[in-house]
Amino acid sequence: MIEFYGVSKEYHGRRVLKNLSFQVAQGEFVFLTGPSGAGKTTVLKLLYRAETPGAGQILVNGRNVVSMPPSRIPELRRTMGIVFQDYKLLPTRTVFENVSFVLKFLGVPLAERRRRAYQVLRLVELHHRVNAFPEELSGGEQQRVALARALVNEPELLVADEPTGNLDHRLAQEMMRLFSQINVRGTTVLVATHDVALIRETGRRCLTLDRGGVLEGLVEAALPPQAAWRREGSSAHPVVPEERP
Amino acid sequence: MRSGAAVASLLDEALAGLWRARRMTAVSVLQIGFSLFLVGLFLLAAENLGGVVDALREETAVTVFLRPGADEAAQADLERRALDSKLVAAVRRVSPEEARRRFARSFASLAGATGTLSSNPFPSSVELDLLPGAASSAALRPFLANLAAFPAVEEVQFDVDWVRRLRGVVRLVAATGAATGFCLALGAAFTIANVVRLTILLHRDEIDILRLVGAPEILIRGPFLLGGVLQGLLGGLLALGLLGLAFRGVLMFITATENVLLGVFVVRFLSPATCGLLVLGGVLAGLVGGTIASRRHHV
Numbered sequence A: 001m002i003e004f005y006g007v008s009k010e011y012h013g014r015r016v017l018k019n020l021s022f023q024v025a026q027g028e029f030v031f032l033t034g035p036s037g038a039g040k041t042t043v044l045k046l047l048y049r050a051e052t053p054g055a056g057q058i059l060v061n062g063r064n065v066v067s068m069p070p071s072r073i074p075e076l077r078r079t080m081g082i083v084f085q086d087y088k089l090l091p092t093r094t095v096f097e098n099v100s101f102v103l104k105f106l107g108v109p110l111a112e113r114r115r116r117a118y119q120v121l122r123l124v125e126l127h128h129r130v131n132a133f134p135e136e137l138s139g140g141e142q143q144r145v146a147l148a149r150a151l152v153n154e155p156e157l158l159v160a161d162e163p164t165g166n167l168d169h170r171l172a173q174e175m176m177r178l179f180s181q182i183n184v185r186g187t188t189v190l191v192a193t194h195d196v197a198l199i200r201e202t203g204r205r206c207l208t209l210d211r212g213g214v215l216e217g218l219v220e221a222a223l224p225p226q227a228a229w230r231r232e233g234s235s236a237h238p239v240v241p242e243e244r245p
Numbered sequence B: 001m002r003s004g005a006a007v008a009s010l011l012d013e014a015l016a017g018l019w020r021a022r023r024m025t026a027v028s029v030l031q032i033g034f035s036l037f038l039v040g041l042f043l044l045a046a047e048n049l050g051g052v053v054d055a056l057r058e059e060t061a062v063t064v065f066l067r068p069g070a071d072e073a074a075q076a077d078l079e080r081r082a083l084d085s086k087l088v089a090a091v092r093r094v095s096p097e098e099a100r101r102r103f104a105r106s107f108a109s110l111a112g113a114t115g116t117l118s119s120n121p122f123p124s125s126v127e128l129d130l131l132p133g134a135a136s137s138a139a140l141r142p143f144l145a146n147l148a149a150f151p152a153v154e155e156v157q158f159d160v161d162w163v164r165r166l167r168g169v170v171r172l173v174a175a176t177g178a179a180t181g182f183c184l185a186l187g188a189a190f191t192i193a194n195v196v197r198l199t200i201l202l203h204r205d206e207i208d209i210l211r212l213v214g215a216p217e218i219l220i221r222g223p224f225l226l227g228g229v230l231q232g233l234l235g236g237l238l239a240l241g242l243l244g245l246a247f248r249g250v251l252m253f254i255t256a257t258e259n260v261l262l263g264v265f266v267v268r269f270l271s272p273a274t275c276g277l278l279v280l281g282g283v284l285a286g287l288v289g290g291t292i293a294s295r296r297h298h299v
């Protein structure tokens, strides 16, 4: 479903990703972790072509994302549901409108928009707030609206950037259960988070970004959450030789 | 069905966008409306002048207007001289009553106005039908000067001459209208472009998010383009409304003041085709402005 081959990315000459390679199969549920600034958001942006890599190839569902002409990008993005780190909700639109406007732009009639928006809002337990505006919602509620919007078009691939960043631990666990449910229905799920405790509890495959490369493996249960990625990163099997630009 | 819903959502988004920038929208609609209104005035004048020319063209004859009180002997003398000149095929007397009837027939909408006049403003006259070729004959001018020197003659009118001049005026009015209209429409398109750009700025975040979630490009930019077109359409309709009001106003003024002279020129409204053209002009201005503002690197 997702294939990265030797992907490198620089911002203004500063290297963020270096020779990154990994694969995620269809139907998998995978975490992407690493310290702040490691490049998690960058990896996701490369996936939906908000950024292009300096080198390497990226395939999503067999389609080459790097060489894709700009006219095909909307089509690519419509096959994914994206939960952005900063939610990107429209402040002047209600919860219902925020969730359903993509459908509106795809020409789905109002009745069906209502039905589908209600369905996904029910899933994230916000169906009683359809007429609220984003600023009337808590951070966690906004995050759930963002998730509802990502799910409303029934994506093949769900990509979420820190979807639990504003949730307390109980709500975060609930969110993960939700992701598992979605995953069970056949949607591939990729979640970027630095909440190591959550990754540990969920017990899914985990990719750790470290110094531009990626390390595979489950986060060790014994490690304190903050230190987990460090131990992992400096462990005995670095994929990329240590090197700074 | 899906494309129907897509069009509905486009229109919905476009209207919402205009509403969000409603002050600017109102200003631009007013500007377009006023520009097209001015163009319409020119067209109205040109069409009516043209109508007058057409009404008169059939009667390309020499008209000799007589002084009030010209006697029968003088008229007979005049007619004999005319027939002797070898330029005139026939003579015809036109009484003041006949002249008024003709006027009423040509300008039906003003029949009421002339009917209410207390005295008949039309003088009696003699019409001379020219022989074929006489109109371009060198002998015609001295002959007309000769007629004009008659004591009973008030004025000699040779229609071909002033019809030709009137035609020139019509062309000038139409050309001025077209040139002014073009400049004004350009200005209107520029205003629309600015309004559309403003609505795009107001929707900046929305556009970015729409792109990120994969909304089709035409559906992202379409509402803005459509917004421009709608502004042009509204401006065109506003111009038509204003023209209609102005036309009625002038008509009422003519009837109230019995101003027959002005009445000759403002007797009918723009033809449906010209009305359509005017609105189309607004739509085109909107299309141009909208297209300029919603080109990809602006949105």
Ligand SMILES: Nc1ncnc2c1ncn2[C@@H]1O[C@H](COP(=O)(O)OP(=O)(O)OP(=O)(O)O)[C@@H](O)[C@H]1O
Residues within 6 Å of the ligand: A011, A012, A016, A034, A035, A036, A037, A038, A039, A040, A041, A042, A043, A085, A194
């Ligand atoms: N548009 C940009 N221009 C310049 N530098 C950027 C840009 N986006 C990201 N960076 C840099 O690239 C690095 C990786 O950023 P990224 O947002 O991918 O990190 P992250 O792993 O998502 O971090 P966090 O956990 O804080 O969200 C950071 O050092 C950041 O400063």
Ligand SMILES: [Mg+2]
Residues within 6 Å of the ligand: A040, A041, A042, A085, A161
């Ligand atoms: Mg990030």
